[in-house]
Amino acid sequence: MNETSTPNAANTPLSQVWPAGCSIDSTGALTFHGRSAQSLLDEFGSPLYVMDTDDVDARAHHFIHAAATAFSNATTHVSFAAKAFMSKEVLRLVTNAGMLVDTCTLGEMRIALAAGVPGRRLVLHGNNKSDEEIELAIREGFAKIVVDAPDEPARIAAIAHRLGKTARVMLRVTTGIHAGGHEYISTAHEDQKFGMALLPAGADPSALNVLDELIAQESKPSQTSAEAPEPAARRQDTHTVGHNGQRDLQYDMRSPYDLDASGISKQDAALAEAMDLVARGPALAVLKELYRYPGDLELVGIHSHIGSQIHDANAFIEAAKRMMLLRKTFYATDAYTLPEVDLGGGYSVAYTEGEESMDIDVELQRLATAVTAINRALGIPMPVISFEPGRWIVAPTCVTLYRVGAIKHVGLPDGTTAKDGSPISERTYVSVDGGMSDNIRPALYDADYTARLANRAGAAGTMLSRVVGIHCESGDILVHECQLPSDLKRGDILAVPVTGAYGRAMASNYNQATFPAVVAVSSSGAHVMLRRQTIDDLLGYDLG
Incomplete structure (x- = not known):
């Protein structure tokens, strides 16, 4: 069924870590555009990803407007990093807002095309692209193929020549600027698999x-003539x-x-x-190689991605300065002005109360001021400036709902402390019907999340809790530490916010758990966006 109740005057809005359409009703229950968490689980099952698609649309428009406003002296392009979350419905929302779409595997390419996204609005990334992926990108007229290895210019040019087409290419550059939270999501340092280094080794x-x-x-x-x-x-x-x-x-x-x-x-x-x-660095050498195939390759620019969960523009400014120097140097060596500079993604969101998130309007303006200054200082025209937000668009728009199972009060040895350093003698382990198979980030990156009781108000008293999953791993933790009502019981519903990015996208079948459904909620109602995986699906893969 589709519940059509609307929020009443008693509904209370929530903080930034919850989707815009979420509020607390008069009974203390969590609602999504008027739909209660209880009604959504009753209809669509548990666990369940619930995505506010009105919020996705609003955030996509917000980022595009912020980029265009900040860089009023340049053309701006914004691509949605589909690795964060991919469904045909979300791709249509972001492209209707004006975005391109970044893809990095054949599956992502095919889904984007199936969603009706034209090739001219698609980008192909990847450090180890197959010939099949390259050929599909060229046939469909992708806006950009981002070159990531020294052998790719010749490979892409050969495929383009065979097809009688010209491939639009840009080079991914590792600038040496490191930014972001966990080492594995900081992607511009030299000792890693992506891109070509700006500087020679040891420089x-x-x-x-x-x-x-x-x-x-x-x-x-400006100086006066007397001071000059x-x-x-x-x-x-x-x-x-x-x-x-x-x-x-x-x-x-x-x-x-x-x-x-x-x-x-x-x-x-x-x-x-x-x-x-810079002229002696690996990046410029590959740019020269790309420039050797004028009939088969159109060199459209350079690309940088410095990491994820970056709170301000400082690291972007440092990377941008180096990218503009590369652009200046390539003009000096080859008399070609690279048209576009893509500064990548990595714009942070808050996962817990009080955590920082990037103020896009403020920080993009700071970045624009610095980029304008360095181009003026180098005497080169402003390029097209591109961005690739993914997490910032979808992460805060989604909540994962779980049903509570076992609750275990565990006594702790003397000297045990909470995250804030305060001593604790007991921790309550709250098991739910999902786990690391639907959100690997706490186990993989030690990422922090929070949770709240979603089906009722709960007692005023709270208990220090750790939310854990069903899997055979002691590291199967969804929320390391949060306060939950002391009267929490089996059958209650917990809601974990900010799961729109890299939750469903990195889901697995560990312990043969099935993927939860993704339900879209909006002012128009609720419907299944991605269906729930079934045991029959799992059995169908096994041909033994």
Whole structure:
């Protein structure tokens, strides 16, 4: 059935970790656009992912608007990182909002195409792309194929040539800027599988500090003619004769440069040194290789992804400065201005009360100011600026609902402390009917979540609780620590918020548990978006 009750005046809105359509009704129960958690489990089963699709739509529009507003002096593109959560319905929502879609496997590509997303709105990533994936991307006219390995230019060019088409390509660059929470989700350091390094192995990155000096100089108020330094042509240390014995012009390093200019300033010499370092790096070598196939490959830009769960623009600014230096250097070496710079994703969301999340409007504006300054300082035009949010779009829009099973009060040895350092003598283990098979992130990344009783108000008194799953692993923990009502009992419903990203997307059949259904809720009602996996599905895979 489809319950159609609407929120009443007693409904109380919740904090940022809950979907926009969630509230608490007069009985203390959690509701989603007026649908109670109890009614959703009664209709669709447990465990259950509940996604507020109105919130998905609103967040997609918000990010697109924030990017365009911040970068008012450039064209902006925003792609949805479909690895966070993929369904045909969500892909239609984000593309209708104006987004492209990032894919990285044949399955993701096929689902996006099945959703009706045209190739020109799709991007192919991946550190080990198959020929089949590359061919599909070229046939469908993908907006970008992101090159991730030295052998890919020749492979992609050969497939494009065979098909009689031109592939649009950009290069993924590891900038050396590390950001994000867990080591495994920090993706721009050199010792990992993604991208091509900006600098040669063992290079001293301090040579790039000149970028900060250039920005600082660019930010100073303009000098009056009386304050301006004497032109280089009139300085006593200026040498007007170069290696050809006939040069009387000097070139500021922000313009195409000439290293024969012995009288260049220290700052310009430092910029030349930084550009020379980049020119000797692996990334520029692969850009040159991509540029060798003008009929088969269209080189559209460079790409960087520095990590995940990043709270402010600082690391993005550092990575962007290096990407713009690469763009400047490639122009200096090959006379080609890369049209687009993709700064990737990684914009944080809060998972628990009081946790930080990125203020997109504020931080994208900070990033835009810095990107504008470095391009002006380097004397190059603003590129198209692209972003790839995934988690930020879907994570806060979804809640996982579970039914409570066994409740175990465990006495603890002296000296045991809670997360805040306070001593504790007992912890209550609350088992639910899901676990690490529907949310691997706490076990994989030690990620924190919270939970609340969803079907009633509960007692005023609380108990320190750990929410655990059904699996044969002591690390099968969904919520490491939270306060739950002391009268919690078997059959109650627990709600864990912020599960829209990498919950269903990383789900497994560990212990032969089946995937929960994903239900879309909105102001229009509730319906199944992704059906529940069944035991018959599991048996159907086994041909023994």
